[in-house]
Amino acid sequence: KWDTELARTMNYVPNKTTLASAVADEEGVAAMAAGAAHGRATPSTPLWAAVEADNPIKPYMTKVLSGGDAQKAARGASQRITEELAPGL
Structure with a gap:
């Protein structure tokens, strides 16, 4: 209540x-x-600061909200996030 x-x-x-x-x-x-x-919480890792600094979500959202291919933009953002969290993968 x-x-x-x-x-x-x-x-x-x-x-x-x-x-x-x-x-x-x-x-x-x-x-x-x-x-x-x-939604989900951000990963519990000090490497997340690099993701925040790079901010791959902003260009992803800009592309999607401008009518771009959402799946292609998501793959690009995901790749950038992965590169920051797991360099060399």
């Missing part, structure tokens, strides 16, 4: 997927809840 009230009152992303319906009427929060349900 408390989690549901908090999500509705404060526009918080619920901490459980079963509570997503509590924010269904709030378009922005509902979108974030859906993303959180399907």
Whole structure:
């Protein structure tokens, strides 16, 4: 009950997927809840800083949002991330 009230009152992303319906009427929060349900945390490695510095997600998103080939752009971003996390692979 408390989690549901908090999500509705404060526009918080619920901490459980079963509570997503509590924010269904709030378009922005509902979108974030859906993303959180399907997202993953960044890898627990100090090498992640290099990925953040290179920022391969920005050109990936730019290509996709500009109508480019999403799969091709994703492969490119994935390759750049892999190169940063596992050099020489």
